[in-house]
Amino acid sequence: MTDKTPCALNLTRNDNILEAAFAGDWVLETEVPAIETVLAQLGDDKNIKQLVFSTKQLGRWDSLLMIELINLINYAKKQGIPIDTTSLPEGIQGLLSLVYAVPEQTGVRRKQTQDSWLAIIGNAGLNLFKDAQAIIIFIGEIALCLLGLVRRKTSFRLVDFWLHTQESGPSALPIISLISLLVGLILAFVGAVQLSLFGAEIYIADMVGLGMTREMGGLMAGVIMTGRTGSAYAAQLGTMQVNNEIDALKTMGFEPMSFLVLPRLLALICMLPLLCLYADLVGIVGGALVSVSFFDISFAQYLDRTAAAIHLKDLAIGVSKCSVYGVLIALSGCLRGMQCGRSASAVGDAATSAVVTGILFIVVSDSVMTLICNRLGI
Amino acid sequence: MTSPCLAIKDMTLAYGELVIQQNLNFTINRGDIFIIMGVSGCGKSTLLMSLIGLLKPIKGDVLYGEESLWQAEPEARQQLLRRTGVLFQSGALLSSMTLFENVALPITEHTQLNAERTRQLVAYKLALVGLSEFEDYYPNELSGGMQKRAGLARAMALDPEILFFDEPSAGLDPVSAKLLDDLIRSLRDHLGATIVMVTHELASIFAIGNNSVFLDTETKTMIATGSPKQLLAESKDPKVIRFLTRDNADNLQTSDPKIKQGTTYEQTR
Numbered sequence: 087m088t089d090k091t092p093c094a095l096n097l098t099r100n101d102n103i104l105e106a107a108f109a110g111d112w113v114l115e116t117e118v119p120a121i122e123t124v125l126a127q128l129g130d131d132k133n134i135k136q137l138v139f140s141t142k143q144l145g146r147w148d149s150l151l152m153i154e155l156i157n158l159i160n161y162a163k164k165q166g167i168p169i170d171t172t173s174l175p176e177g178i179q180g181l182l183s184l185v186y187a188v189p190e191q192t193g194v195r196r197k198q199t200q201d202s203w204l205a206i207i208g209n210a211g212l213n214l215f216k217d218a219q220a221i222i223i224f225i226g227e228i229a230l231c232l233l234g235l236v237r238r239k240t241s242f243r244l245v246d247f248w249l250h251t252q253e254s255g256p257s258a259l260p261i262i263s264l265i266s267l268l269v270g271l272i273l274a275f276v277g278a279v280q281l282s283l284f285g286a287e288i289y290i291a292d293m294v295g296l297g298m299t300r301e302m303g304g305l306m307a308g309v310i311m312t313g314r315t316g317s318a319y320a321a322q323l324g325t326m327q328v329n330n331e332i333d334a335l336k337t338m339g340f341e342p343m344s345f346l347v348l349p350r351l352l353a354l355i356c357m358l359p360l361l362c363l364y365a366d367l368v369g370i371v372g373g374a375l376v377s378v379s380f381f382d383i384s385f386a387q388y389l390d391r392t393a394a395a396i397h398l399k400d401l402a403i404g405v406s407k408c409s410v411y412g413v414l415i416a417l418s419g420c421l422r423g424m425q426c427g428r429s430a431s432a433v434g435d436a437a438t439s440a441v442v443t444g445i446l447f448i449v450v451s452d453s454v455m456t457l458i459c460n461r462l463g464i
Numbered sequence: 465m466t467s468p469c470l471a472i473k474d475m476t477l478a479y480g481e482l483v484i485q486q487n488l489n490f491t492i493n494r495g496d497i498f499i500i501m502g503v504s505g506c507g508k509s510t511l512l513m514s515l516i517g518l519l520k521p522i523k524g525d526v527l528y529g530e531e532s533l534w535q536a537e538p539e540a541r542q543q544l545l546r547r548t549g550v551l552f553q554s555g556a557l558l559s560s561m562t563l564f565e566n567v568a569l570p571i572t573e574h575t576q577l578n579a580e581r582t583r584q585l586v587a588y589k590l591a592l593v594g595l596s597e598f599e600d601y602y603p604n605e606l607s608g609g610m611q612k613r614a615g616l617a618r619a620m621a622l623d624p625e626i627l628f629f630d631e632p633s634a635g636l637d638p639v640s641a642k643l644l645d646d647l648i649r650s651l652r653d654h655l656g657a658t659i660v661m662v663t664h665e666l667a668s669i670f671a672i673g674n675n676s677v678f679l680d681t682e683t684k685t686m687i688a689t690g691s692p693k694q695l696l697a698e699s700k701d702p703k704v705i706r707f708l709t710r711d712n713a714d715n716l717q718t719s720d721p722k723i724k725q726g727t728t729y730e731q732t733r
Contacts, residue, residue: 114585114623115575148623153584156591180654184647185591196600429559429604 091145092116095124095154102135104167106158109143112151121154137162138170141178152181224421228351231344240344250353254315258361261310266298266365269306270372273297278381287381291391294373299400303366304408305452308415311358312444316419319350320440323423324433332424347424351416358412359405366404399464407455411448418443468529469494469626469658470515475524477510484510487685488524490677497652497659497672499692502679503707508662509630511679515660516628517545528626546574549619550628554635555611557603563590563614564599570621589617593647609640613647620651627651629661633668641665645672666710670696678704 093110106124137158144151155178162169171179201209234240277293323346326332332342370392377383422440426432470492477484484507492498500508513519515526517533526533528544536544557566567586571577577585590596593613603611612632619627632648633641649672652659663669669676669692676695678688680703688695688704696708705711 115577149585149588153581153588156588157584177654177656180650181592184594184650184654185588187594192597195597198600427604429602431560434560 093118093145095121097124099134102133103138104134104136105138105140107140107143108147108151109145111145112147112154114148114150116150118150118154121157124158134167136168136170139174141173141175144175147178152178152185155182156185220425221417221421224417224424227343228347228417231341231348234344235348240348241340242344242348246345246349247353250350251357253318254311254350254354255357255360258311258314258357259364261314262307262361262365263368265306265310266303266368267372267375269302270294270298270369271376273302273369274373274376278376282381287377288383288387288391290373290377290381290383291388292395295370295392295396296400298369298373299366299396299404301404301452301456303369304362304404304411305448306369307358307361307365307408308411308448309445311354311361311412312415312418312441312448315354316415316440316444317437319416319419320423320426320436321433323347323420324426324436327424327426328428328430328433342424347420350420351413354416354419355409355412358415359409362405362408363401366401403459403464407452410451410455414447414451415444418447467494468492468527469496470660471527472515473525473527475514475521475526477507477514477519478522479510483684485679485684485686486523488677490686490689492658492660493675494658495652495656496675497649497661499669499673499676500660500662500679501664501669501676501692501707503664503681506679506681507684508664508679512628512630512660512662516548516550517541546622547624548626548628549622549624551612551615551619551630551632553631555603555608555615557611557615557618559603562600562602563595563606563617566603566614567618567621570618574622585621586617589620590614592620592651593617609636609644612636612644616644616647620655623655624657626658626660629659629663631663631665632661633663633665638667641668642671648672664707666708669708678707 091110093108093112093116096107096109098105098107112118139155159169159171159182171182174182231240235242273294274290277290278287281287281289281293323332326346332346335342335345374385374388374392377388378385419440422436422443426436468491472488472490472492475488476486477488488511500511502508510519514521515533520534525535528547531540531544533541533544557563558569561569564586567589568582571582571585587596587599590599593616595610595614595617598606598610598614603614606614616627627648629648632644636644645668648659648661651657661668661673673692676689676692677686678695678701679685680687687701688699690698692708695704699705699708
């Protein structure tokens with residue numbers, strides 16, 4: 087960079103005319119002479135009839151000069167001092183005329199308001215209410231679509247359904263295997279520490295078997311699918327919303343609910359119980375690995391114990407819970423996607439919100455169902 | 465003022481094996497409003513990407529003044545690119561930030577200015593494009609024309625020497641497009657910046673362009689260069705004339721596989 091000559095602003099009085107002379111290089115990131123003192127000088131004297139500028143000594147300049155000039159002009163305007171800009175270079179005059187051009191729209195500036203905490207709580211409550219309303223409407227629309235499907239009146243495409251089945255079923259197997267195996271291992275280790283106190287390591291099989299089938303298998307499958315598929319649904323539908331694709335579908339006579347939402351919903355609802363069964367199985371294998379390799383239990387013994395511990399009703403409870411999760415995950419994913427705004431950040435918000443809502447739904451519904459099972463004694 | 469500002473030297477652009485444009489040689493002078501024109505899919509935007517450091521040409525170079533863009537080390541290249549500002553087709557404002565934050569972003573990132581000075585600078589830039597009251601708005605609350613002007617304010621934030629525009633008037637009504645053209649011209653006049661514009665909007669080309677290059681799809685190279693008005697009056701090339709007189713309908717309907725290929729590639733990129 088070339089050397090800068092320091093910038094200066096000199097004021098001279100000729101009778102009632104004040105001349106502000108800019109000198110040196112006025113480029114960004116240089117120290118500027120305190121403009122406040124200049125402004126103060128202006129304010130003290132009521133006899134100034136005109137403010138003129140001189141740029142004979144001005145070197146290079148950029149936005150810095152413009153900012154200071156605008157500050158000066160705004161101040162002079164406030165004091166009611168007439169300004170003569172004709173002595174400025176043409177370029178600066180042109181820029182000033184752009185800055186002071188009357189905009190097409192005025193009076194649209196946002197007022198910075200700080201809501202009181204009462205208003206914030208109230209708004210949050212209203213939003214919650216609206217959200218609940220939206221969920222109910224969404225469920226209603228889905229019910230209508232399902233009715234249409236039964237009557238064969240909707241634009242449901244089977245090929246989409248198979249595509250999403252592949253996506254939310256077999257494609258998820260690797261991650262489900264890994265997580266379930268590890269959860270099985272963890273359950274076995276956690277139990278073994280306590281059970282070995284009584285020399286009852288054989289009951290690791292009961293613990294892992296019951297734990298996986300009744301609770302953890304379904305829960306893990308649900309959480310994984312929320313993060314993997316629920317968020318993907320929200321992002322896909324949200325991006326379609328941003329690109330006007332959903333509007334396009336509507337104009338072509340497709341009902342987005344049955345065309346986009348229904349295949350995803352049904353695919354996930356069909357796949358999640360199967361994934362749950364698979365997760366149960368892999369978790370039990372994980373428990374077996376721990377028992378066989380760290381405790382003196384043979385594989386056959388472990389399987390025998392597991393078979394004795396798990397009843398069909400445990401399996402049925404786990405799988406039916408997981409079916410419920412399937413509905414909830416698909417609902418939250420599709421709902422947030424369809425609600426998405428029309429910007430890139432809105433898509434991110436939709437995906438985040440889908441995961442948060444999904445996991446919240448899963449955990450709450452799980453607690454409720456566990457409580458019911460407990461009361462019913464099953 | 466006819467010192468070269470940007471020189472394109474023997475450049476070939478390609479995506480993988482697919483050559484888009486080759487043997488490009490032209491210079492852009494300081495203070496020009498330079499138009500890159502051609503039919504859809506001819507590689508205008510691709511050329512622009514290589515000028516602003518987003519796509520490395522497979523052959524040739526871009527000179528900013530005397531300095532090479534593509535031979536430079538990445539850091540030196542970033543330094544060169546700080547002398548430029550780019551307005552993308554859709555404005556490319558960050559949707560999670562207000563207009564103020566969008567324009568302030570390059571300022572706070574690349575300068576040491578304090579908060580008050582930054583605020584004044586942003587206010588000045590937004591006033592230049594006529595959006596001074598919209599500081600607290602998010603991009604999706606604005607019309608397309610306003611988004612473009614806000615994008616322009618951000619592109620100008622650091623007083624660039626060269627401003628690049630990708631289809632500035634695309635999607636704008638004639639009145640907004642005219643306003644934007646006027647704004648671009650007055651910024652060139654008052655700031656002394658060089659403007660490089662990719663466009664096929666004939667009204668803009670003739671209204672503000674004072675130099676241009678015409679890219680062709682079939683020969684994959686430039687087939688004309690000069691001021692648009694002069695090209696219209698003097699060019700013998702039927703493609704150029706067809707383009708500049710708006711009679712390019714039959715060109716688009718051609719079954720020439722190369723054109724088809726070029727277009728689909730643009731779309732699937």
